[in-house]
Amino acid sequence: MSDVSPFGRLPCGSRLLDLSRPHVMGILNVTPDSFSDGGRFGQRDKALRHAEAMLLAGVTLIDVGGESTRPGARAVSPIEELERVAPVVDAIAAELDVIISVDTSTPAVMREAARLGAGLINDVRALQRDGALDAVRDTGLPVCLMHMRGEPGSMQDSPQYADVVAQVRDFLLERMIVCESEGIARDRIILDPGFGFAKNLQHNLSLFKHLAKLHALGRPLLVGVSRKSMIGQALGREVGGRLSGSLALAALGISKGARILRVHDVAETVDVVRMLAAVEAAE
Ligand code: 7PJ
Numbered sequence: 001m002s003d004v005s006p007f008g009r010l011p012c013g014s015r016l017l018d019l020s021r022p023h024v025m026g027i028l029n030v031t032p033d034s035f036s037d038g039g040r041f042g043q044r045d046k047a048l049r050h051a052e053a054m055l056l057a058g059v060t061l062i063d064v065g066g067e068s069t070r071p072g073a074r075a076v077s078p079i080e081e082l083e084r085v086a087p088v089v090d091a092i093a094a095e096l097d098v099i100i101s102v103d104t105s106t107p108a109v110m111r112e113a114a115r116l117g118a119g120l121i122n123d124v125r126a127l128q129r130d131g132a133l134d135a136v137r138d139t140g141l142p143v144c145l146m147h148m149r150g151e152p153g154s155m156q157d158s159p160q161y162a163d164v165v166a167q168v169r170d171f172l173l174e175r176m177i178v179c180e181s182e183g184i185a186r187d188r189i190i191l192d193p194g195f196g197f198a199k200n201l202q203h204n205l206s207l208f209k210h211l212a213k214l215h216a217l218g219r220p221l222l223v224g225v226s227r228k229s230m231i232g233q234a235l236g237r238e239v240g241g242r243l244s245g246s247l248a249l250a251a252l253g254i255s256k257g258a259r260i261l262r263v264h265d266v267a268e269t270v271d272v273v274r275m276l277a278a279v280e281a282a283e
Contacts, residue, residue: 007020007220007259008020010220011142012099012141012142013117014117014119015099015119017099017142019220022258022260022261022276023059023061023273024058024060024061024260024261024263024266025059025060025061025222025261025263026054026055026057026059026062026063026263027063027065027226027263027264028063028088029065029068030043030064030085030088031066031067031068043084044087044088044091047064047091051088051098052095054266055096057267057270058266058270059266061099062099062100063101063102063122063262064092064118066084066109067103067105067106069103069124071155071156071196072152072153072156074153078106078108081104081109085102085104085112086109089102089113089117092117093116099119099120100113100117100118100120101119101120102118102120102121102122103122103124104121104123105128105129107129107132107134108135110123110132110135110136114141119141120141120142120143120144120190122222123144124146124148124197125148126146126147126171126175133184134182136184137183141188142189143184143188144189144222145190145192146222147194148197155198159198159199159203164199164206164207165206165210165213165214166213169214172193172214172217189219190220190259190260192224193211193221195224195228195230196225196228196229201234208225211253211257220259220260221258221259222258222259222261223250224263226246226261226262226264226265227239231249243265246265247265247269247272250263250273251276254273254276261273
């Protein structure tokens with residue numbers, strides 16, 4: 001595997017994440033949908049069962065998100081987001097031996113999730129909201145900084161870059177420097193190019209091809225492409241037919257140095273990771 005720097009163990013709250021090898025992060029959405037309304041406890045129990053199934057399938061991390069950041073999604077209030085996320089983080093922390101990541105840009109959610117036992121903050125806005133840098137610094141937790149431009153509601157309105165790889169790299173480097181100046185040490189940072197966030201198909205493919213250039217920033221990379229429209233567009237598949245494409249990119253991502261794969265299809269992706277590890281372990 002292409003290794004620029006051998007990463008060590010990253011403290012994530014009360015647990016350690018061994019970054020010398022790749023890990024699968026299971027996606028746990030706690031955004032309510034109009035078809036299933038099991039009430040507040042129904043949601044919590046359903047989320048807990050899903051989390052448990054993902055842990056049994058072999059994930060190291062579970063990414064809990066209460067704000068839909070899909071293209072065109074509607075904004076959610078901090079209170080609404082907190083009411084969705086907090087009970088689920090609380091339940092998983094009490095019941096399961098897993099690192100909880102929280103997919104949020106909201107300082108109050110970051111602080112409360114950390115108090116309840118979360119181990120990682122995953123922010124698609126790279127701590128650009130007011131108070132987010134302070135919140136992460138105070139929690140002491142590691143953070144994933146992702147590249148995006150604008151807001152999810154409008155980000156796919158013809159994004160343009162002169163050099164997408166260089167511009168994403170420069171953005172991530174700049175955010176890393178801001179973090180350091182605000183007391184968030186570089187060794188707490190994970191980086192993510194943000195596939196599908198303010199990028200067209202060619203931007204996404206180019207970023208994936210040149211992932212090594214982001215690897216050169218010296219921090220572990222997280223890759224989130226699971227079932228995304230870049231796969232749909234490249235293969236001509238609806239969301240239900242994107243597993244093979246997702247797994248192909250999981251394998252390619254690891255071979256290009258990614259350390260965390262954020263996915264829906266956890267059992268299949270864990271098999272990909274194990275298969276690659278078996279080859280790597282050979283003489
Ligand atoms: C990502 C994310 C991603 C990180 C989402 C979806 C959209 N967080 N949250 N990276 N994507 N770090 O899963 O389709 O790519 S939500």
